[in-house]
Amino acid sequence: MALINPAPPADSLAPERAGAARFTQVGKPVTRIDAVDKVTGRAKFTYDLLPTDHLVAKVVRSTIASGRVLSFDLDEALAEPGVVAIFTCLDEGLPTYQFASPGHPWVVDPEERGDIEDRTLMDSRVRQYGDTIGVLVAEDTVAAERALRKIKVEYEEYPVVFTYEQSQDPDYAPPIHEECPNNVQADWLTEVGVEEAGYSSMEELLHDPQYHSGSYHMRTPRQQQAHIELCLSFCYEENGQIVCVTSTQIPHIVRRVIGQALEIPWGDVRVIKPFVGGGFGNKQDVLYEPLNAWVCHKLGGRCVLLELTREEVFEQTRSRQPKDYYGEACWDDDMNLVARSCEGFSNSGGYASHGQAIIANGLGSFRFMYSGQEKACRTRALTFYSNQATAGAMRAYGVPEATWAAECMVSDIAHDMGWDGADFRAKNAIKLGYEDVTWPAPLICQSNGIQECIERGRELIGWDEKKRRYANETGPVRHGVGMSLLCYKCSVGGLELETASARMTLNQDGSVVLTLGATEIGQGCDTVMCQMCAEVLGVPVEKVHIVSTQDTNISPYGAGAYASRQTYVTGMTIKQVGAEFKAKILDYARYLKPYYNGQDLDIADSWVVDAAGRRVISLEELSTIAYYDRKRSDQIEASGTTEEDVNSFCLGACFVDVTVDIPMATVTVNQIVQVHDSGQIINPKTAEQQVHGGIAQSLGMGLYEELIEDPATGKTRNGNLLDYKIPTTMDVPDLTAEFVETWDPTGPFGNKSLGEPPCIPCAPAIRDAVLDATGVKFYEAPMTQQRLFEGFKAAGLL
Structure with missing residues (x-):
């Protein structure tokens, strides 16, 4: 890993050493703290906590x-x-509050809310196949499934709105939402x-001769996200609260939405x-938790399990929004992009879910x-309702789709002009200091390793040698190399509320309990949080015990994963709260050792040390005395x-x-x-794992994965x-993940984001390689065998 611009600040947490940031805990390949529990089966998932005396709820679907x-x-x-009760959308007394389901920061002022409140617990208006029109509760799953098959429903049917054109024809069908x-x-x-x-319009510039x-x-x-664990929750009442235990990325938001949907005080809900x-x-959406909570309450607080089948997860939760992009570009003879335009149309299905935010972000x-x-750029983002299944957030939030569009254009230009695609991209890529003027708060590229990412990737793949070797292949089997870039923001800071909370408590033995609203969902979050906490406090990471389970009665507020x-964001909170916590410890050390009053003290390797x-005194001795001193x-x-308005760009090349x-x-x-350029890497081992997983998902988008609807x-x-079809181990080749470490001044430890960016660039890079090998341009992902066959045939290769 090479470290490049700019150098870190010279403070106690990030001393300069030959221009590089060096820490004691951050930057180390620490083994995941949840690894042993997960591989031995000790880790408790939602279903593992389910009481034995529970009822089973099943959704009655249209x-x-x-x-x-x-x-x-x-x-x-x-x-x-075995049937206990059936509730339907035609029952009297149903809650009628319309709520929004996506996991976004709450806005108090209704006029400023971007999320569309278009859902109720159940509705007689059917807007998608499998819509929630009722819920059946039984003593067990077998009884519930048998009874479901015996429910008869009479409908008034409307034409199915499937495309944007149909959605805009008022004579074709009534509006999906009035x-x-x-x-x-x-x-x-x-x-x-x-x-x-110097142009009067974008069209004039784009068509300048x-x-x-x-x-x-x-x-x-x-x-579809195709996560291993199904979507499920169980609810029961205890101490005047509805308790919802759920597999979610956003526990605090789930509590709010349950409260809204049931029209009860939010404090009456515990998640x-x-x-x-x-x-x-997929679990950044409030799915069926409000319905489950309401059923539990209707049945006197009895424990109710609502678990979806694998088929229901695919068909009735969320997915990427299918999108159409219409692009234009102009460029000069010197390999400069002059202007680009892209209109994007996104199909969110029967309900808004994350709606416009996704395509706008992309x-x-x-x-x-x-x-x-570039001199100018124009984008248009439009999101519409249809009677397709509701789509929502999926890893990288619209950016893989928009990157596919951008890279199709860039690949075609380089190919048609006979330019080297790596050189063309390097010349036109985002520069250090770029500021997006459309952003409400400053959004500035304050660290940039994209050129180094391109050069290192080019070297590792053998770009120049393979370009020469593959150039003249003409047989039925051909080879190609391709590439793509990525650009992703580090948070929603500057656009929406970006806040995080933390609590640190000193145990009697000098170890630390770290409690966060930040949620571990398999990405390794807990491990890097412990590393950052240990770094701030001056203790080994083994001395930090993080509470992996979020409980809205106990955990400080966090918007979620x-x-x-x-x-990026919770790291700032850890840094700030850690400094306060450390000051309190050192203050108590001065009480125990009055000689050091007025002197600078610090903590190193779980010892209070002087300048x-x-x-001076170990944390173990200090903390034991602190608990029991008379x-x-x-x-x-x-x-x-902490609340943050800062943001930055993580970058990379595939x-x-x-x-x-x-x-x-x-x-x-x-x-x-x-x-990848993700700033300083907090944990190289978990970072590499993130990249490998993201590549596999992007590989799926490029070649295999597509939910198909009639x-x-x-x-x-x-x-x-x-x-x-998702990629298996037989489809994923050897993967190489490397990092160009920059120092970003907005990050708590010079770090930037890494969770979602790895799933962005592989799909368009494959498309670029197919173009390199065959000269055939494909514009629709995934490039399935059928589409490849049709494309090769149209190009005269078959």
Whole structure:
């Protein structure tokens, strides 16, 4: 790992040593603190905590995609042995509060809320296949499933709105939501640089005859997160609260939404998040927890389990929003991008969920990434309702899709002009000091290792040698190399509320308990939080005990795991609270050792030391006395909250080597190299794991993964792990993950984000390699065998 611009500040936490940041705990390849518990089965997930005397709830789902429920026939279902109750959308007394389900910071002022409140617990208006029209409760799963099959429903059916064109035809079908008569949730246009470039309009610039120009249409798929653990919760009442134990990324937000949906005080709800078996954004949505909590309350507080099947997770939770992009670009003969334009249309399905935020976020990265030489850029983001399944957040929040669009354009330009794609990208990539003028608060590129990422990836893949070797292949089996860049923000700071809280408590033996709202969902968050805490306090990481389970009655507030924000934002909180905590410890040391009053003290390796580094008292001795001293007993602790408006850019480059069998219409990925600039790396071992996992997900988006729905019925056709294809160990080649370490002044330890960026660039890099091998341009992901066959045939290769 090479360290480049700029050098870190010379303070006690980050002393300069030959221009590099050196820490005692941060930057070390610490083994994940949850590794042993997870591999031995000691880690407790939601289902592991389920009481044995529980009821089972199953959602009654619509068998049409659009229409209205007219009546139910429940007689046979209620007669099934073991059935406890059936509640339907036609019952009187249902809560009617319309709530928003995405995990976003709450805004008190209704006029400033970006999330659309378009959901209720149940609704007679059906907006997607499998919509929630009722809930059945039984003594066990067998009884529940038998009874479900005996429920009869009468509907008034409407035409299925599947495309944007259908959504805009008022004569085709009634609005999906009455409060949104044109089915468009939002339509935003962002344009920068046109007047400054001396043009009256973007069209004039894009079609200036002195430049080359091109137009493009790209599509990206509905991709499912395919996490191992299903979506589930169980609820019961205790001490005047509804307790919801759930597999979620956003426990504090789940509490708020349950309170809103049930129209009860938020404090009457307690949410507990145990270990989580993956989420990738699907669990950044409040799914069925409010419904489960309401059923529990209706049944007198009895424990109720609501667990989705694998098919329900695929069909009735969230996925990437399928998108269409229409792009234009112009460029000069000197390898400079002059201007780009991209209109994106995003299909959110029957409900808004994360809605417009996703495509807007993606098109922001479209704008940032290739801003190096560009005079102007225009993006349009539009999100619409349809009767498809509701889509929402998935890892990297719209940026993989927009990067696919941006890279298709850049790849085509380089190919058509005969330019080296790496040189072209390097010349036009985002520069140090870039500032996005459309952002509400400063969004500035304050560290930038993109050129080093390109050069290192180019070297590792053998770019120049392979370009020469593969250049003249003409047979049925050909080889190619390709690449793609990535650009991703570090949080939502500057756009939305970005806050985190922490609590630190000194144990009797001198160890520390760290309690956070930041949620571990499998990404290694707890490990790096312990490293940062240990760094601030001057103790070994083994002396920090983190509370992995979030409990809204106990855990300080945290918005949750999304936006690759937790190490960046919660790290700042740990740094601030740690400084206060450390000061309290040192103050108590001076009480025990009055000789040191007025002198500088510090903590190193769990010892209080003086300015010369001499040991004064161990933390173990100090803390034991603090707990039991007759004159000044004190459980030393500190807590606090930070709010951040800062942000920055994490960057990177992906390189791939592929073999294309044209008659078989297959792509074999032989090698993938991904190099990241995520600032200072907190834990190289967990960072490498994050990159490997992200590459596999992007590989899936590029070649295999697509949820397919029937346009006539809205029903998902491949909602299971047999028919929905994800990469297996046989599909993933040897992966190389490296890091170019920059020092970012906005990060708590010079660090930037890494959670989501790894899943961005591999798919378009594969597309670029296929173009290199065959000369055939593909614009729709994934590049399945069928699409490859059709593309090769159209190009005359078959």
